[in-house]
Amino acid sequence: MRAAVFDSATATPGAWLSIEEIPRPEPKPGEVLVKVLACGVCRTDLHIVERDLKPLKPRIIPGHQIVGEVVEGATATLPAGTRVGVSWIGGVDGDCWFCRHGMENLCDHPVFTGYSVNGGYAEFAAVRADFANPLPAGLEPIHAAPLLCAGVIGFRSLRVAGVERGERVGLYGFGSSASLAIRILHSWDCQVYVVTRGERHRKAAESLGAAWVGDEDAKPPVELDRAITFAPAGKVVIDALAALRKGGVVAINAIHLDQMPAFDYDRLLWGERQLRSVANMTRQDARDFLTLARDLNFRPAVATFSLDDANRALEAVKHETADGSAVIML
Numbered sequence: 326m327r328a329a330v331f332d333s334a335t336a337t338p339g340a341w342l343s344i345e346e347i348p349r350p351e352p353k354p355g356e357v358l359v360k361v362l363a364c365g366v367c368r369t370d371l372h373i374v375e376r377d378l379k380p381l382k383p384r385i386i387p388g389h390q391i392v393g394e395v396v397e398g399a400t401a402t403l404p405a406g407t408r409v410g411v412s413w414i415g416g417v418d419g420d421c422w423f424c425r426h427g428m429e430n431l432c433d434h435p436v437f438t439g440y441s442v443n444g445g446y447a448e449f450a451a452v453r454a455d456f457a458n459p460l461p462a463g464l465e466p467i468h469a470a471p472l473l474c475a476g477v478i479g480f481r482s483l484r485v486a487g488v489e490r491g492e493r494v495g496l497y498g499f500g501s502s503a504s505l506a507i508r509i510l511h512s513w514d515c516q517v518y519v520v521t522r523g524e525r526h527r528k529a530a531e532s533l534g535a536a537w538v539g540d541e542d543a544k545p546p547v548e549l550d551r552a553i554t555f556a557p558a559g560k561v562v563i564d565a566l567a568a569l570r571k572g573g574v575v576a577i578n579a580i581h582l583d584q585m586p587a588f589d590y591d592r593l594l595w596g597e598r599q600l601r602s603v604a605n606m607t608r609q610d611a612r613d614f615l616t617l618a619r620d621l622n623f624r625p626a627v628a629t630f631s632l633d634d635a636n637r638a639l640e641a642v643k644h645e646t647a648d649g650s651a652v653i654m655l
């Protein structure tokens with residue numbers, strides 16, 4: 326099969342991946358072989374090939390937003406031909422404390438698709454059957470692929486924040502993840518208050534029906550029940566806390582924050598306000614989100630690339646030149 330391979334010893338900037346003919350993977354017990362139809366390109370893939378994330382294997386096929394069709398290893402729940410979506414968490418140990426307590430997103434020994442095991446920049450991928458999420462009928466591969474990472478985590482953020490129907494919710498930062506979140510929130514009859522830098526992002530929030538939109542120094546005109554922060558900046562987290570009612574929650578959707586500034590406990594956290602981070606996702610998050618994406622007819626804008634152009638796809642993510650999410654179509 327053809328695959329785009331990252332070799333950590335020989336890769337050079339801009340030519341991170343080499344397109345190679347390699348043996349088709351043999352699914353091990355508990356795995357299915359999927360024929361890849363589309364694979365989204367995530368910023369994390371760029372961190373992998375630029376070695377910001379330490380290589381775990383000398384050679385790896387990246388890609389953790391895989392949409393494919395089961396062709397081998399079919400099971401009763403995954404008959405041959407089933408369309409599935411595979412995300413960053415490609416497996417967990419199932420027996421650590423976190424797995425046993427319904428928190429598999431925090432597993433001590435997770436498998437990372439396209440990082441600790443081969444991913445979807447290839448014609449075929451062997452994936453764990455129990456982490457191959459069936460795609461709801463009606464959700465096309467090209468639309469599903471870019472939803473499988475940031476989309477699911479954005480959805481999880483709403484859960485971590487504990488959003489309930491009809492609440493007032495703040496979104497701090499308004500990129501692609503937040504623009505999906507606002508549509509979910511509207512389907513739950515929530516009013517959405519958006520704080521973001523950049524005229525383009527503010528316009529986008531207005532056009533998607535935000536109740537109020539302000540720039541990065543503005544404060545929503547009402548007290549918020551919940552807030553989700555998307556920007557990797559501690560200041561934004563403090564701003565969100567300052568807009569919260571008593572008992573409200575801020576969920577931080579960021580893997581890294583520059584730093585948390587010192588803040589006034591009495592004014593900002595007292596009153597049972599909560600500050601929570603959001604880490605990875607569970608299979609249930611992915612499945613619930615994909616169903617919602619189908620019901621709400623999510624069709625994210627995508628820029629498509631062939632497997633031969635995988636480096637160009639990464640380049641487009643790096644320089645944010647693509648008009649929409651980059652997706653490799655097989």
Ligand SMILES: [Zn+2]
Pocket residue numbers: 417418419420421422423424425429431432433434
């Ligand atoms: Zn575990």
Ligand SMILES: [Zn+2]
Pocket residue numbers: 367368369370389413474475
């Ligand atoms: Zn990702």
